Amino acid sequence: MRLAFMGSPDFAVPALRALVDVGHQVVMVYAQPPRPAGRGQKETPCPVHRAALDLGLPVRTPARVRKDEAEHAAFAALDLDAAVVAAYGLILPQAMLDAPRHGCLNIHASLLPRWRGAAPIHSAILAGDTESGVTIMKMEAGLDTGPMYLRDTVPIGPRMTTPELHDALAPMGARLMLRVLAEWPQAMPQPEDGVTYAAKLTKADARLDWSQPADVLDRRIRALNPWPGTVATLAGEPLRILAAEPADGAGAPGLVLADGPIVACGQGALRLTRLQRAGRAAMPAADFLRGSPMPVGSILG
The missing domain is CATH 3.40.50.170 (Formyl transferase, N-terminal domain)
Incomplete structure (x- = not known):
């Protein structure tokens, strides 16, 4: 034809x-x-x-x-x-x-x-x-x-x-x-x-809201990477969350509960497995934490 x-x-x-x-x-x-x-x-x-x-x-x-x-x-x-x-x-x-x-x-x-x-x-x-x-x-x-x-x-x-x-x-x-x-x-x-x-996505959709349930945030991370990505803040600096998985835990939304790191959500918690700072390479969470510690009690925005 x-x-x-x-x-x-x-x-x-x-x-x-x-x-x-x-x-x-x-x-x-x-x-x-x-x-x-x-x-x-x-x-x-x-x-x-x-x-x-x-x-x-x-x-x-x-x-x-x-x-x-x-x-x-x-x-x-x-x-x-x-x-x-x-x-x-x-x-x-x-x-x-x-x-x-x-x-x-x-x-x-x-x-x-x-x-x-x-x-x-x-x-x-x-x-x-x-x-x-x-x-x-x-x-x-x-x-x-x-x-x-x-x-x-x-x-x-x-x-x-x-x-x-x-x-x-x-x-x-x-x-x-x-x-x-x-x-x-x-x-x-x-x-x-x-x-x-299915609305058109924008960069504004990248922001994670830790008050949402862990399963919702898990889907968001899997859905929005590689673009527009999913972003949190740590000590006022942007932090890209490239991969995560549901984990056991409870606490104030955004609170780092345990090494991993495991972060509390509105319901449940997420284990962050792949991270990236602005201007740096993406890496597994274990490698990221060796250069950028995220102590228990830290708060992700």
């Missing part, structure tokens, strides 16, 4: 490569514009952009498309059978949704209608869901409201992190999209009940 591909992060790369591998004609790739990255803040293409260049595919990187009629016309001129969209990051206007003969098909990393929106993988872990999955849907003007072609599930283990769930869902999305383009199953409306929304 004659396709455009629209995506930006690592999640979308397996789908792009799969489409090319099976012989679909990807005539244009759309990706987010290059952005400053690294210590030198050098303009860096996103993962999909880099993959497209590696595959020898043309790339467009408009900063916005909703009201850009020139972009709408350029998209229509591609004469597409369909557009495949995977975490593109820009909202497509109706003119672009309607341009391909079979419309725009989205790879969404949740079991719709649960976790419509920007951060479905993180949200599933934050909420303590026991399963997640991928839904292939036909895009329409509403936020992830379109009819569904196919979906599949994956269990969320009790210690699963966002990167681990991401790595399970990305190839699943590629496989499901290939099936849809080969079989064109009938699209079914989404159920009206069970709708939830």
